[in-house]
Amino acid sequence: MSLNADAAAALAPVLERIDADLDAATARLLTLMRIPSISTDPAYKSDCLSAAQWLVRDLQSIGVDAEIRTTPGHPMVVGHVGDDTAAPHVLFYGHYDVQPVDPLDLWDNPPFEPAIEDGPDGPVIRGRGSSDDKGQLMTFIEACRAWKSVHGTLPCRITFFFEGEEESGSPSLVPFMTDNAEELKSDIALICDTALFQSKTPAITTMLRGLLGEEITISGPTKDLHSGFFGGAAINPIRVLAKVIAALHDDQGRITVPGFYDGIQELPDDIAAQWQALSFDEKAFLGDVGLSTPAGEVGRTALEMVWSRPTCEVNGITGGYTGDGFKTVLPARASAKISFRLVGGQDPHKLRESFRTYVKSMLPPDCDVEFRGHGASPASVMSTQNPAFEAARGALSDEWPDTAAYIGCGGSIPIAGYFKQILDMDAMLIGFGKDDDQIHSPNEKYDMESFHKGTRSWARVLAALSA
Incomplete structure (x- = not known):
């Protein structure tokens, strides 16, 4: 102008x-x-x-x-x-x-x-x-x-x-x-x-992007158990947690939480054209941190993935014995911190409830889950x-x-x-x-x-x- x-x-x-x-x-x-x-x-x-x-x-x-x-x-x-x-x-x-x-x-x-x-x-x-x-x-x-x-x-x-x-x-x-x-x-x-x-x-x-943070703790037995005495017969909260985390993405990199993509609009053509004209070097972007292949949604560019698409990432996992050496224990509890980067059209509060319901649906008998929210901004x-x-x-x-x-x-x-x-x-x-x-x-x-x-x-x- x-x-x-x-x-x-x-x-x-x-x-x-x-x-x-x-x-x-x-x-x-x-x-x-x-x-x-x-x-x-x-x-x-x-x-x-x-x-x-x-x-x-x-x-x-x-x-x-x-x-x-x-x-x-x-x-x-x-x-x-x-x-x-x-x-x-x-x-x-x-x-x-x-x-x-x-x-x-x-x-x-x-x-x-x-x-x-x-x-x-x-x-x-x-x-x-x-x-x-x-x-x-x-x-x-x-x-x-x-x-x-x-x-x-x-x-x-x-x-x-x-x-x-x-x-x-x-x-x-x-x-x-x-x-x-x-x-x-x-x-x-x-x-x-x-x-x-x-x-x-x-x-x-x-x-x-907005941000939704969730901390989940899955509990099973009333105390840590000896894996030789109870292994195989007793539920292991770490195994349950790992199954939950693995189920959050499908093979195409899409997030499986029900309703997660509701309300999301595709990038307008004029904005997409501007981003294309930026000639973003995807290989250099990943190469600078020792990586080579985009790991998000299949068919999306790296710029789309970091600017206009939502994410679900595991930021930390704890459970069992993590010190030096080895301890054959089945832990009573296992926890993970999970963050969601949100884009326009997503309601963080609705997604929080959907995520919690989804996790509960994957729990086997004898397991409970506790949730702790860490912020919810659109x-x-x-x-x-x-x-x-x-x-x-x-x-x-x-x-x-x-x-x-x-x-x-x-x-x-x-x-x-x-x-x-x-x-x-x-x-x-x-x-x-x-x-x-x-x-x-x-x-x-x-x-x-x-x-x-x-x-x-x-x-x-x-x-x-x-x-």
Whole structure:
């Protein structure tokens, strides 16, 4: 989508200002990164508050009416700018908290003493939070700063919404969003916590898989039994558990839980064509982890399997004696942790009941089963029929060498679902991280190209959405 002449003329000096201000923008990011805002460790509570306060001051410096909002945990930062009710209204979400830095001895330099270093593809910003999520968050703020500096105002109404508990499960997020729904509701949400596709192609994530976790424990005899005295005559819960697990998939890789595929739609033709054009290297994807052959549903590509198809995976099994040496025992109990990645149309609560009924139907006499649920969140599917999506895709394509694509995400990003469930608004997930950013790991980095072009990208997106 091309900008009209007026919008293009307004954008050009903003991009020039971003280029000229890159050193100062980088210095601001490094200042924020020096604050060790580790949300999961109570020892850093005051640092999380300091990071929130820093962001409030920075937003206020560009004319945003920003303030700290207290929660039972770490504070939220909320800010508003613009009062033209006829103008588009976007909400930008990011998080200022970071992961712990352990193991500290694997860092080449102190994690909260960030620096610019030479990388294989150019300079990088090295330090905890550089990519996840302070660097990504600041790309948007810097784009807004450039707009304000050039034009004295921002191109549309913007709500800024930053949390400090994303890396520790976001316990305060849903209650806060529910209590402040009217204030936060906008035309669309923007989230900068994702990456370029294969580190080079700009992307808008439109599909996020949901997650259902189940722990099952099958019990048989009242105590562990000697396999010489009871073997053959007594039921072995491990054997029953193994039979249950083996029955969860058929020979075509499809999941056998009754009703599992109810409501699932096939990938739209236009999205399938975009994915095909990405030229995803399936052999390299598997080869990097020592594998060679896709193991999921027969007839599906690897991208389909990790982005748009549901899964059932066994994440852990326990039972009997697992220590050194050997012990001839029939265990009284055997357990497994099983996770389901879900796609659009699937109801996690219905699937939980169907799974439990299915397991019970496979139990032989003298066996019982206990279930323990571990979360049940539905998938998020964004409607690309919303004109904002195509406007943003065109803006990203204008900034990067590769044409931007709509992609899926095999994991789960709960905030996107919350925007839909609580605020009834779609979210665009646009990020500029790269596959080797080492987020959550020692020596985290964010390419200077990602920071610079990410800022320019947001300026273009704001121009496109406002036009």
